[in-house]
């Protein structure tokens with residue numbers, strides 16, 4: 001049959017489109033869901049043209065062609081189950097999401113209590129004398145909140161009680177049952193067990209946003225004393241309390257408690273919102289609004305802390321020296337240490353682009369997940385499942401830190417001098433874990449908050465116990481393979497490092513992993529520190545990671561923001577450069593260069609000279625400084641009166 005040219009063109013472009021669609025789905029099925037290519041191809045052939053990847057996924061699962069390996073990270077926006085299975089209201093959300101632990105055993109206890117076999121908190125009457133019996137409870141880790149009944153259950157990385165909750169409730173008489181929608185209390189993504197996918201739906205937004213508020217609120221509240229417990233050793237009671245489980249008492253009453261034991265400080269350092277990359281958040285359907293300020297700057301008449309928006313580094317120097325600038329906060333990222341020889345994460349030669357997932361000790365599914373999103377290698381859940389990729393990626397960094405391989409850069413020295421010369425530095429919030437600020441002896445320790453932890457200590461990711469740092473480094477050297485191939489002494493195969501306290505294979509540097517919590521000190525200090533800020537200096541960060549990046553919008557709207565970076569960043573946080581900018585100044589370039597220029601305008605170059613004699617700068621910074629000092633010396637000898 002003859003086909004008219006236009007129809008032929010249309011048909012061929014349809015073919016192209018469906019071929020492209022097929023390829024995208026194939027990628028999702030293999031990379032996202034971890035199915036074999038063969039099974040994915042076969043299922044696509046058998047299901048036929050469909051725009052729904054979940055239809056193909058279900059087909060594969062129902063026909064036993066592949067195993068459920070955790071599902072895609074691309075959220076589904078048309079989950080048909082949200083309407084029927086999201087029944088909780090915001091009042092039912094746990095008051096303290098970060099303290100919420102899996103209430104599986106508490107529930108089990110309650111059931112037994114109903115049977116009169118156990119005491120009020122669920123232990124066998126004969127068990128109660130055993131002081132070591134802390135009861136069964138799931139270890140701290142990722143927990144999920146059932147959007148249908150409010151139960152809190154642990155993730156597949158812990159004991160899989162959330163999945164079990166879905167399966168148990170599905171066994172009810174009606175086939176439409178099954179509490180299938182659950183929200184992660186760690187990163188607030190929402191999962192549907194029936195769709196086997198992350199889901200996104202406007203119906204979920206108010207709940208998720210309220211959860212986020214609760215997390216921030218609690219973290220920024222002053223520490224509360226521990227609630228009274230009828231048996232202080234019984235973990236299960238605490239579990240039930242903090243979960244907000246209907247069957248137990250509510251945490252809201254804690255403050256009325258006047259138990260003597262309350263004097264005990266709550267030292268939980270994990271009670272804080274979690275760290276997440278913006279791209280991961282988008283991929284997992286976490287509302288992007290959670291990362292932004294909701295305030296509309298345009299509607300207000302503001303009295304800025306500066307008279308005129310600075311147009312140059314020299315103008316910024318003048319502002320710093322003026323009385324108008326009283327309080328300065330700095331937010332730093334990996335770019336600050338690049339001149340020291342430590343690569344950043346997201347640049348073309350950064351850790352994520354240069355890592356080779358094939359070299360990591362991981363199974364094919366883990367490797368694929370890391371290939372798709374390199375931050376997976378640094379996720380808490382992944383670490384508990386398989387700690388080796390994280391340790392392998394950090395081996396050189398861990399050993400280099402111990403051997404004090406790197407020197408503080410000019411950017412670090414700028415922060416030091418800013419404090420020493422002006423007294424205006426409120427705080428340096430650094431996302432870096434290299435501890436290079438410690439070399440700046442004029443910068444007091446309490447001026448620095450390492451929001452993502454530090455490489456110079458070790459701890460167990462499972463029980464939280466601190467490990468001997470020297471011993472940990474020795475084990476990293478002896479047990480973890482060297483991806484660079486430079487260390488001939490390194491083992492060929494990696495073996496995990498076991499915690500001497502709990503026996504888990506989970507010892508790691510004391511850094512904050514993705515989808516785990518920031519140190520409490522961040523949340524304790526931020527609300528105070530941002531109050532009267534006149535200038536925020538952002539140095540060498542992509543501003544991709546929350547909640548550290550929230551400083552950008554937490555400071556007063558009247559404050560000046562100076563970004564010192566290789567490229568402009570922060571659009572998603574409301575930062576706006578260019579002619580229409582109201583309070584943002586972009587100083588483009590390597591931060592050492594820009595900040596050296598700033599220090600020159602501030603008249604601090606002579607303070608840097610001793611660093612050259614004492615060889616305290618990395619080579620690149622020393623060369624930069626020498627060059628600048630040479631020029632200054634030349635111009636002052638040419639013009640002695642200046």
Ligand code: OAD
Nearest residue numbers: 333334335338344345346431540541542543565566590591
């Ligand atoms: P990124 O690698 O995401 O961003 C570094 C930024 O600094 C990029 O915008 C670079 O262009 C810029 N940059 C690089 N070298 C520079 C230089 N010499 N001068 C000026 N700018 C330069 O690093 P971070 O923003 O710090 O978390 O990343 C944030 C967090 O994500 C890290 O703390 C880490 C990471 O995954 C964890 O591992 C938990």
